[in-house]
Amino acid sequence: MASEIILDDIVKTYGKGKQLAVDHVSLQVQPGELFGLIGPDGAGKTSIFRILTTLLLADSGNASVAGLDVVKDYKAIRKIVGYMPGKFSLYPDLTVKENLQFFATVFNSDIQENYHLIRDIYVQLEPFKERRAGKLSGGMKQKLALCCALIHKPRVLFLDEPTTGVDPVSRKEFWQMLARLKEQGITILVSTPYMDEAGLCERIAFIQNGKILKTETPDQILKEFPDALYKIQSDNMYHLMELLKQIPEIKSSYAFGDSVHATIKEQGSQTVRQRLIDAGLPSLVFETTKPQIEDCFIQYLHE
Amino acid sequence: MKQFWSFIRKEFLHVFRDRKTLIILFGMPVVQILIFGFALTNEIKNSRIMVLDAAHDIQSSRLISKIQASRYFQVTQIVHNEAEIQEGFRGGNVNIAIVFPLNFGHDLESGERPQLQVLADASDPNLATALTNYVSNITADYQREIQKINTPIPTIVPEIKMMYNPQLKGAPNFVPGVMALVLLLVCVMMTAVSIVREKETGTMEILLVSPFKPILVILSKTIPYLFVSLINVGSILLLSVLVLDLPIHGSLLLLLLESTLFIITCLILGIFISVKTQTMQAAMLISLMGMLLPTMLFSGFMFPIENMPKPLQIISNIIPSKWFYIIVKSIMIKGLGWEAIWKETLYLLGIAVFFFALGMKNFKIRLA
Numbered sequence: 311m312a313s314e315i316i317l318d319d320i321v322k323t324y325g326k327g328k329q330l331a332v333d334h335v336s337l338q339v340q341p342g343e344l345f346g347l348i349g350p351d352g353a354g355k356t357s358i359f360r361i362l363t364t365l366l367l368a369d370s371g372n373a374s375v376a377g378l379d380v381v382k383d384y385k386a387i388r389k390i391v392g393y394m395p396g397k398f399s400l401y402p403d404l405t406v407k408e409n410l411q412f413f414a415t416v417f418n419s420d421i422q423e424n425y426h427l428i429r430d431i432y433v434q435l436e437p438f439k440e441r442r443a444g445k446l447s448g449g450m451k452q453k454l455a456l457c458c459a460l461i462h463k464p465r466v467l468f469l470d471e472p473t474t475g476v477d478p479v480s481r482k483e484f485w486q487m488l489a490r491l492k493e494q495g496i497t498i499l500v501s502t503p504y505m506d507e508a509g510l511c512e513r514i515a516f517i518q519n520g521k522i523l524k525t526e527t528p529d530q531i532l533k534e535f536p537d538a539l540y541k542i543q544s545d546n547m548y549h550l551m552e553l554l555k556q557i558p559e560i561k562s563s564y565a566f567g568d569s570v571h572a573t574i575k576e577q578g579s580q581t582v583r584q585r586l587i588d589a590g591l592p593s594l595v596f597e598t599t600k601p602q603i604e605d606c607f608i609q610y611l612h613e
Numbered sequence: 614m615k616q617f618w619s620f621i622r623k624e625f626l627h628v629f630r631d632r633k634t635l636i637i638l639f640g641m642p643v644v645q646i647l648i649f650g651f652a653l654t655n656e657i658k659n660s661r662i663m664v665l666d667a668a669h670d671i672q673s674s675r676l677i678s679k680i681q682a683s684r685y686f687q688v689t690q691i692v693h694n695e696a697e698i699q700e701g702f703r704g705g706n707v708n709i710a711i712v713f714p715l716n717f718g719h720d721l722e723s724g725e726r727p728q729l730q731v732l733a734d735a736s737d738p739n740l741a742t743a744l745t746n747y748v749s750n751i752t753a754d755y756q757r758e759i760q761k762i763n764t765p766i767p768t769i770v771p772e773i774k775m776m777y778n779p780q781l782k783g784a785p786n787f788v789p790g791v792m793a794l795v796l797l798l799v800c801v802m803m804t805a806v807s808i809v810r811e812k813e814t815g816t817m818e819i820l821l822v823s824p825f826k827p828i829l830v831i832l833s834k835t836i837p838y839l840f841v842s843l844i845n846v847g848s849i850l851l852l853s854v855l856v857l858d859l860p861i862h863g864s865l866l867l868l869l870l871e872s873t874l875f876i877i878t879c880l881i882l883g884i885f886i887s888v889k890t891q892t893m894q895a896a897m898l899i900s901l902m903g904m905l906l907p908t909m910l911f912s913g914f915m916f917p918i919e920n921m922p923k924p925l926q927i928i929s930n931i932i933p934s935k936w937f938y939i940i941v942k943s944i945m946i947k948g949l950g951w952e953a954i955w956k957e958t959l960y961l962l963g964i965a966v967f968f969f970a971l972g973m974k975n976f977k978i979r980l981a
Contacts, residue, residue: 363822365980384978385824393822399815403630404623415619416825458819 312377314466314497315339315362320371322357322520331357332368333520339499339513344492346511347501348607354520355501356396359470362499363393376465389417392464394455396471396501402444406435406454409443410461417462427494428457431487449480456487467491469500473507485510505604516607523610528603535601535609537561537573542586543595550591557585562612569595571605616825620833627807628837638803642795642845646852649787657743661689663701663710670718676755680711685747702734709733709744721759777862777947788853789941790914793934795849796842796872797879797908802900803838804883809896818980827978831887835880842876843869862948871944871958875937878965882933885972908934936960 315338322332332354339345347355360366362375364384373380378387400409410432414420425432431453438446443454452472459467469488473481485507488498492512500511508514509528516523524531542563544550551570554563559578563570574582583596601609629635662680666673681688689707692698701707712730714720720727731748733741757770808831811817820830846869853859861868882904890896909915911929918929929935936957943949943957 360980365818365821367979388822389824391822393819395815395818397815399819401623401627401816402814403627408623408626412619412623413819413823415616416820416823418616418824 312341313338314341314343314376315345315499316372316374317358317362318372320358320361320373321369322354322361322366323369327369331520332361334371335517335520335522336371337515337522337525339497341497342492342495344488344498344500344510344512346508346514347499347517348503348505348508348514348603349501349517350503353517355517356470357520358517359393359395359468359499359501363391363468364388390465392459392462392467394452394459394467394469394472396474398451398455400443400451400455400458403442405440405442406446407439409454410457413458414461419462421461424461424463427460427463427491430490431457431460449476449484452476452480452484453487456484460491464496467496467498469498471501471503473502473504481507505602505607508603514603516610518611523607523613531603531606532601535606538579539599539601539605540572540574540579540582541566541569541595541597541599542572543569543593544586544591545593546591549589550586553586553589553591557582562608564608566604571599573609617829617833620825620829621836624807624833624837625840628841634803638799638841639844639848641798642791642849643852645791645795646788646849646857649791650852650857657685657740657747659687660685660709660740660744661707662686663690663692663698663707664688665692665694665698665710665712667715668713668717672718672721672759673713676713676752677711679755680748680751683747683751685744698732702732705734707734708740709748711748787914788849788857788859789938789945790912792846792849792872792941793875793912793914793937794905794908795845796876796937797904797934798900799842799845800835800838800876800879801883801886801904802897803841804835804880805886805890805896805900806893807838808834808884808887809890809893812891813893821979827976828973831884831976835884838880838883839873839876842879843873846872846876859945861945863944863950867951868941868944871937871940871954871961874958874961874965875933875940878933878961878968881965881969881972885968885975888972888975888977907932911935912938914938930960931964933961933964936964 317335317337320332320335321330323330335354335358337358347358349355357366361368361373362380364380364387367381375387376390378390380387401412404412410421414423435450435454435457438450443451446454456469456472459469473484476484481504488500489510492498502508511528513525513527514531515525526534542550542554547565547570551563551565554560554570554572559575559582561573561575563572572582586594586596664677664680666677677688680686686709690697690701692701692710695712698710698712701710710732712732714728714730717727717729719725729752731745733745735741811820811830817830821827850861850865850868854861883900886896886899886903890899907928911918911925911932912934913929914934918926918935921929940954940957940961943954947953
């Protein structure tokens with residue numbers, strides 16, 4: 311089966327070639343796939359989205375959506391995709407219902423026709439349907455934006471950082487909705503800076519400085535983590551981190567939540583452990599831990 | 614078509630939900646007409662005049678009462694020496710002074726070339742010139758009166774008739790001006806800002822990724838402002854007829870059609886600005902600097918174009934308000950018809966077509 315989204319050696323620069331935003335990116339997303347583009351702010355995610363949604367022209371390379379070329383067939387693409395930009399982009403002075411109605415008619419559709427697609431989301435918005443969109447909470451705004459992007463039953467859905475600035479509960483709900491949409495056969499490309507959301511995608515691509523570091527399923531990425539990972543904790547974190555930098559057996563160490571994650575060269579764990587105990591760090595914890603997506607991302611960054 | 618209607622509906626919602634702006638939009642013409650009509654006026658009434666009458670004879674006192682009787686002057690002070698005149702000017706409470714020499718009446722009666730000194734505060738040169746002219750006219754008038762009685766020498770009496778505006782009212786001049794100004798402001802600035810707002814809020818990004826034609830996005834934006842502007846034309850005309858006693862001499866239909874053409878020209882300029890700018894601030898600044906200021910300067914409303922140096926006169930030709938100002942004056946005040954304004958109308962049409970083409974050419978179907 312042909313890929314639904316194809317990026318082939320795409321390069322995009324800004325400021326007359328001075329600033330490289332997308333650096334020879336190639337990607338393929340299969341029909342019906344929930345694909346995540348994972349990377350920090352400024353990695354080039356939005357540029358890729360805009361190239362795919364025909365809003366920007368790439369400097370070089372080819373791209374297609376649903377078999378349509380993003381340059382030649384831009385009009386056709388604009389009819390069949392749903393796009394939710396990273397920034398809240400609805401009319402703040404129109405009510406929830408008016409926004410939805412408006413975007414439905416823009417796409418020659420109406421709310422009834424595809425109500426089944428948005429029902430789960432819209433029931434949560436229903437109590438506020440007469441409220442102006444600008445007065446909604448962050449999570450509600452994103453739900454409304456998703457509804458507006460879905461109301462014409464797009465074949466491919468582009469969601470650029472849909473959960474940025476949204477509370478953890480709403481984020482979780484949002485991802486549950488995406489999973490249900492995927493069941494409807496909609497291909498979804500979603501970007502996020504949150505590593506914990508990566509595991510919810512079918513396949514992910516790590517992106518940094520405009521380069522794709524790795525494309526794989528989340529499980530496979532976790533499996534491929536090469537080293538043993540240790541979680542180290544102490545009440546004196548600063549001292550701990552300084553110390554870890556001086557131990558030659560440490561391959562890498564970085565802050566991870568309230569602890570430090572470190573990979574250690576083969577056979578080195580005993581030595582490291584001893585050094586830490588000798589240093590007399592207060593309430594030391596030293597244990598192996600399972601790598602998470604973020605660990606893998608950092609791993610690829612160092613390569 | 615259904616899409617287009619829903620778009621226009623949305624635009625009306627935007628305009629009517631923004632209450633503050635709406636009040637300004639509808640209130641501005643009313644306030645401007647009232648301010649220009651009653652507060653700001655360059656008509657000279659009741660100027661304070663000071664009289665030093667050294668002659669104290671029949672001729673001088675008759676001339677003084679003639680001056681007093683005119684509506685231009687109000688004799689505030691009778692003084693007795695030069696020093697008091699100086700003081701009066703320095704105090705700033707008189708605009709003009711007249712000095713009658715000792716034997717004014719005698720000279721006049723014996724044909725000795727009587728003299729009359731007129732001093733004016735020329736720190737406002739226009740006012741000073743106007744006032745001294747009035748004084749000269751009154752004295753000339755007076756002289757003719759007595760000549761008629763004394764000697765039957767034939768004199769040339771210019772019969773002056775102020776065409777179209779016999780009472781030299783200010784209103785005929787500023788009503789067309791305010792119309793041009795208000796329509797320009799509403800149409801250019803509001804349209805420019807409202808389209809750029811879609812770019813700034815990011816909604817343009819979504820609209821571009823839709824089957825809807827971008828050009829229609831923009832056209833639909835202009836409809837509410839066309840509507841608002843037509844209401845403004847109505848309110849300005851009503852006010853000028855009812856409050857300022859300025860009747861519409863020509864065809865009302867023609868006036869409304871020409872106003873619509875001007876409104877459309879302004880909307881097109883607004884579109885052009887919005888196509889070229891990225892932020893609301895820039896759009897607003899360009900509308901103000903590029904449209905409002907030239908309108909004030911070059912429409913002929915505030916400063917007569919005939920007096921400007923040639924290059925500025927040429928520049929004034931690309932200002933749509935200039936043509937509209939001429940058109941409104943011709944229809945409303947002179948009561949002229951189509952045959953008098955077709956040239957100006959063509960100019961307006963030309964400007965509209967030119968900027969429409971330019972705007973369309975520059976319209977971006979993508980971001981950046």
